[in-house]
Amino acid sequence: MVMPSTRAAEFASSLDRQLASLSLPERLRLVAGLDGRAVFTTSLGIEDQVITAAIGLAGLPIDVSTLETGRLFKETVDLIAETEERFGIAITRFHPKPDDIDAYAAKYGLNGFYESVEARHACCHVRKLVPLAEALDGARFWITGLRRSQSGNRAATPFAEYDAERDLIKVNPLADWSLDEINAYVEVESVPINPLHRRGYPSIGCEPCTRAIKPGEPERAGRWWWENDEKRECGLHVPEAAASAIPTPA
Numbered sequence: 351m352v353m354p355s356t357r358a359a360e361f362a363s364s365l366d367r368q369l370a371s372l373s374l375p376e377r378l379r380l381v382a383g384l385d386g387r388a389v390f391t392t393s394l395g396i397e398d399q400v401i402t403a404a405i406g407l408a409g410l411p412i413d414v415s416t417l418e419t420g421r422l423f424k425e426t427v428d429l430i431a432e433t434e435e436r437f438g439i440a441i442t443r444f445h446p447k448p449d450d451i452d453a454y455a456a457k458y459g460l461n462g463f464y465e466s467v468e469a470r471h472a473c474c475h476v477r478k479l480v481p482l483a484e485a486l487d488g489a490r491f492w493i494t495g496l497r498r499s500q501s502g503n504r505a506a507t508p509f510a511e512y513d514a515e516r517d518l519i520k521v522n523p524l525a526d527w528s529l530d531e532i533n534a535y536v537e538v539e540s541v542p543i544n545p546l547h548r549r550g551y552p553s554i555g556c557e558p559c560t561r562a563i564k565p566g567e568p569e570r571a572g573r574w575w576w577e578n579d580e581k582r583e584c585g586l587h588v589p590e591a592a593a594s595a596i597p598t599p600a
């Protein structure tokens with residue numbers, strides 16, 4: 351459903367206020383009951399596993415999708431099937447286009463993302479952003495596992511906001527959750543999680559771009575650790591101006 355952007359922004363703002371006082375299942379149920387398709391994209395990280403569990407346990411009509419970038423940890427890939435089985439849901443896999451990967455490799459080298467921010471953003475573009483656009487095609491609501499306390503970049507994350515670039519409403523039902531609350535939910539509901547979390551990886555992305563963190567480091571310090579903090583996002587959740595600066599490989 352396409353809405354004029356002003357109306358969509360007002361609707362998102364009203365939804366943000368409604369979601370604030372609700373529990374996680376109530377937040378998801380409210381969004382699932384609205385007019386328009388809702389898509390949740392999971393990276394299989396611990397926050398996303400909580401949302402998947404809440405969707406599966408309540409049997410909500412929300413499409414669950416994941417971006418199989420081709421560079422994920424084996425533990426992450428294995429968790430997709432385990433999660434489907436545990437909650438009786440189907441997780442749709444979206445893959446990068448082989449031609450895009452070939453073009454990236456020809457221009458930057460397969461692991462060129464270590465060499466420059468441009469090359470890193472280009473890799474995230476072909477392996478994540480292009481498949482994400484496919485996953486969100488036709489969606490009115492995009493549900494994510496963003497939390498305010500994950501990093502300074504995410505400190506102002508609302509419960510709902512209008513994503514003008516994608517013309518949809520982004521819903522962040524865990525925006526106000528702490529990591530302790532996430533861990534408690536996992537325990538209570540026996541949610542399967544990536545074994546890497548217990549090996550020092552609070553935030554898990556592609557294998558070449560994720561390392562374990564040291565005690566006292568911020569949760570996302572192990573993601574693209576060789577870059578400056580302000581650039582350390584993959585383009586999925588950056589503002590419009592920054593996202594539009596992400597180059598497309600030839």
Ligand code: SF4
Pocket residue numbers: 419421463470471473474475477478555556557558559584
């Ligand atoms: Fe490429 Fe690393 Fe981005 Fe994954 S996280 S898409 S490997 S640059």
